[in-house]
Amino acid sequence: MSLGGDDGYGGDYEGHDPRRARGAASEGHLTRTRLPEGDGDPYGPPRRAPGRAGKPSRNLITVVGVVVLLLAAIAFVNRGGKDGDSSNGDTGGTGTKARPTAPTGERPVEGKDNTTGIASGFAKSAQGAQSAAANYAVALGSADMYNRDRRHEIVAQVFTSAAADRLQSRLDKAYSAASLERIGLDANGEAADGMTYVSRTAPLGTKVGKVSGTSATVAVWCTGVFGTAGEGSKNPVTNDWFTLTIKLRWVNDDWKAESYSQKAGPAPVNSDRTASTADEIAKAVEQYGGFTYAR
Secondary structure (H helix, E strand, O other): OOHHHOOOOOOOOOOOOOOOOOOOOEOOEOOOOOOOOOOOOOOOOOOOOOOOOOOOOHHHHHHHHHHHHHHHHHHHHHHOOOOOOOOOOOOOOOOOOOOOOOOOOOOOOOEEOOOOOOEEOOOOOHHHHHHHHHHHHHHHOOHHHHOHHHHHHHHHHHEOHHHHHHHHHHHHHHOOHHHHHHOOEOOOOOEOOOOEEEEEEEEEEEEEEEEOOOEEEEEEEEEEEEEEEOOOOOOOOEEEEEEEEEEEEEEOOEEEEEEEEEEEOOOOOOOOOOOOOHHHHHHHHHHOOOOOOOO
């Protein structure tokens, strides 16, 4: 059916003067016979009114619109994020628009350290440096940093040998027994019975500052949850937003950190979502594992 309820068949339409049959009239009136117009098939369907011929239905317009959107989406996916990428799949760099990981990117991680679980074997590229920095940010913001033995293992895995030697003693002082006590932990970085200490970092994005053949500086924008979950906790779990800048060096076929610094933000406006209970937070930490990050 056509739009407006007119099915295009039947009687005369406005402005149409049907052709008259030839022959004599009888008793004061003429007999009118509707003849096919033009040279069309006299047995075919009659023509539609002017202005309505070929007018598509709403259903047809909808179908065409969906097909066009699907074709556009397929074309976008097939591009594979190639615009602006170098031949080796690097991303980032000063003045380069940030993009998520393209599915065609090079494999950035070949394995993990058996002791710490930290990813290793990053590619010698800007992409590999970003992946290394994101993974190292997670390790440096983990609860394992509050335990001396585990902290020493993490620092040895994340940093170059020279940097690790300098940092170990400085970090031992920063994570002193007195410092740990102020946040409700014992000298081994453990929470009291019935309490769970939470320290987990999640990278949201990376940005390459400077990169060369053997060095790179990468900023990692992070969020995280930190504090002690449990009834009566004096240090409840809260969220934080910060940027960790890590200077990397290519050593022994891998990216290792030489130094790092941290600054607050960028932070969004806090939502009005109701905070979960201490028990829910503690269970979430136990039930949800972390990720190996790659770009």
